[in-house]
Amino acid sequence: MQFASRMNQIETSASAMMSQKAREMKLKGRDVIALSSGQPDFPTPPHIIEAAMQAANRGETKYTTISGSNELKDVVAEKFKRENNLFYGRDEIIIGNGSKQVIYNAFVAGTEVGGEVIMPAPFYVAYMDMIKFAEAKPVIIPCTEEDGFKLSPHQLEAAITEKTQWLLLNSPNNPTGAVYTEQELQALADVLAKYPNVKILTDDIYEHILFDNAKFKTIVNVAPELKARTVIANGVSKSYAMTGWRVGYAAAPADMVKEMTKLQSLVTSGASSISQAAAIAALTGPQDFIVSRSKSFQERRDLVVSMINQSDGLNCPTPNGAFYVYPSCKGVIGKTTPQGKQIETDHDFVKFLLEFHNVATVHGGAYGVSPYFRISYASSIDELTEACERIQRACAELKWKTPLA
Numbered sequence: 001m002q003f004a005s006r007m008n009q010i011e012t013s014a015s016a017m018m019s020q021k022a023r024e025m026k027l028k029g030r031d032v033i034a035l036s037s038g039q040p041d042f043p044t045p046p047h048i049i050e051a052a053m054q055a056a057n058r059g060e061t062k063y064t065t066i067s068g069s070n071e072l073k074d075v076v077a078e079k080f081k082r083e084n085n086l087f088y089g090r091d092e093i094i095i096g097n098g099s100k101q102v103i104y105n106a107f108v109a110g111t112e113v114g115g116e117v118i119m120p121a122p123f124y125v126a127y128m129d130m131i132k133f134a135e136a137k138p139v140i141i142p143c144t145e146e147d148g149f150k151l152s153p154h155q156l157e158a159a160i161t162e163k164t165q166w167l168l169l170n171s172p173n174n175p176t177g178a179v180y181t182e183q184e185l186q187a188l189a190d191v192l193a194k195y196p197n198v199k200i201l202t203d204d205i206y207e208h209i210l211f212d213n214a215k216f217k218t219i220v221n222v223a224p225e226l227k228a229r230t231v232i233a234n235g236v237s238k239s240y241a242m243t244g245w246r247v248g249y250a251a252a253p254a255d256m257v258k259e260m261t262k263l264q265s266l267v268t269s270g271a272s273s274i275s276q277a278a279a280i281a282a283l284t285g286p287q288d289f290i291v292s293r294s295k296s297f298q299e300r301r302d303l304v305v306s307m308i309n310q311s312d313g314l315n316c317p318t319p320n321g322a323f324y325v326y327p328s329c330k331g332v333i334g335k336t337t338p339q340g341k342q343i344e345t346d347h348d349f350v351k352f353l354l355e356f357h358n359v360a361t362v363h364g365g366a367y368g369v370s371p372y373f374r375i376s377y378a379s380s381i382d383e384l385t386e387a388c389e390r391i392q393r394a395c396a397e398l399k400w401k402t403p404l405a
Contacts (some may be wrong), residue, residue: 010129014366015374018350022360023344025404033376033387036360038174039243040323042293044278046247048240051281052274066270068095068249069262075283076217076249085326086220086227091254094261095279099205099235099248101108104130106201106250107166108232109221109259111136115165120151121368122326124174124203128368136165140368147330151230151370153187160191167192168198169219170367172206175367176326176376177301177319179214180221189223200230205248206292206322211298214320227251238323239290240282246272247279297323300384307388308375312395323378326364329371335398343398357394359387 022034041213068075073093080086095101103126111117113135119127121142131138141159143149156167167188171180180188192198200219207216220227235248248271254261264270301318304325308316313331329349335341337356341347347363352374354360364372377384 005020006133009132013125013129015125015362018354018360018362021354025354025358030358032354032358032360033379033383033390034360035377035379035384035387037363038238038324038376040238040241040293040378041215041380044241045282045285045289045392047285048242048278048281051285052278055277056274058366060273062273063275064095064270064273066265068093068270069273069276072249072276072280075280078161078252080232080251084218084221086232086353088251088252089254092150092251092257093270094250094252094257094264095276096248096250096264097246097268098237098252099203099233100126101268102231102248102250103127103201103203103255104134105260105263105381106135106233106252106256107131107136109213110199110231110256111165114163116161116163117166117168118156118159118164119168119368120155120170122172122173122175122364122372123168123368125366125369127364129170136164139164142369144287148172149178149317150180150184150325151188153191156188157191157194160195160198164195164198164245166201168201168203170203170217171218172209172319172321174206175324175362175364176317177321177322177324179210179216182215182217183217185222187216189219189226191300192223192226196229198229200226202230202232204232204234207234208339209294209297210258210321211294211301212318216321219339231256236282241293242275242278242282243273245275245278247275253340297377300381301325301377303381303382304375304377304388307385308391311388311392313398314395323376324377326367326372328362329373332395332398333371334400336401338397343399346373349373353391353394357390359390359394370383 010123018036025032073090077088077285116139117131118139166184231252233250237243348360350363362374364370
């Protein structure tokens with residue numbers, strides 16, 4: 001069958017491919033530990049599941065409005081008011097099938113063909129292909145480990161051109177766990193104030209997963225004047241362990257929500273009614289478990305950072321949020337495996353970890369900055385300990401090739 005040439009612009013995400021490869025190996029009997037997936041290992045809280053069951057039993061199984069049920073929109077608006085001191089009306093909220101859909105909706109609805117989207121790297125793997133599929137141009141700004149993997153105001157200003165249509169921010173960040181401070185966001189906002197045609201999309205999906213007294217702020221908190229050109233994307237997947245329920249939401253100017261809804265009407269007709277009922281329970285029910293789960297993630301982070309930093313050739317910064325670490329594997333590049341293969345890239349390294357040590361991670365090239373790799377520590381302490389021990393053994397096996405005499 002012949003396919004449209006536009007499909008050549010996109011690829012299956014590297015994290016999804018690695019997770020699929022790990023599942024296939026497990027089916028063949030391999031003892032693979034998958035640290036490649038961006039989903040919490042905790043179960044969805046029981047009160048959320050109960051709310052979904054009750055909604056189904058009440059017959060709430062029909063279409064909702066395309067942009068989401070009014071009940072959920074009101075709950076999302078209340079969430080923004082309660083947690084972020086931001087005020088949105090019902091016509092400024094859209095509900096989608098996960099935050100990924102609302103981000104895609106925004107890019108397609110808000111970007112002209114050939115328009116530029118400034119994208120700090122490392123970045124979430126799906127952003128690149130979303131932007132390309134919208135027939136826009138990603139402008140990738142590499143952010144260094146020395147700068148905390150965060151965009152500086154000087155980098156931002158240098159990247160803006162007359163074609164710039166969006167700045168994309170993600171804090172806490174996937175894959176690095178970097179969290180922008182209020183002062184750092186203000187510095188970016190000061191630059192944006194000079195360029196009123198540049199829109200902002202901020203992906204806040206890891207908002208509640210913070211460590212070491214890090215404080216979450218979204219850019220509209222520090223620069224309220226940017227609200228009229230900002231889309232805030234969020235959802236229930238990470239904080240509430242609801243990745244499979246597929247409910248995301250965005251707050252944006254009403255005219256942007258209208259265009260995003262128009263696009264959504266062509267694709268999905270909106271999120272599942274039952275999942276929306278569950279999301280209402282998530283956002284209005286008990287929130288204390290989020291704090292306890294974040295403490296658990298911090299314990300896991302500390303374990304992984306410590307053990308990875310004991311691995312020959314690896315260096316692992318300590319992140320302030322999300323549930324990933326992004327270690328440098330620069331110290332193993334150029335070494336040779338026991339099988340005689342030279343490690344030339346971070347992709348070679350993660351392939352070696354999977355094929356010979358049964359640990360699935362994701363290479364840094366997929367996120368725009370090499371030589372690094374991403375580890376998700378959304379797994380049990382026992383699994384993480386075993387996985388890190390395997391990584392330590394793998395690194396110990398790598399040797400510099402001895403030159404011939």
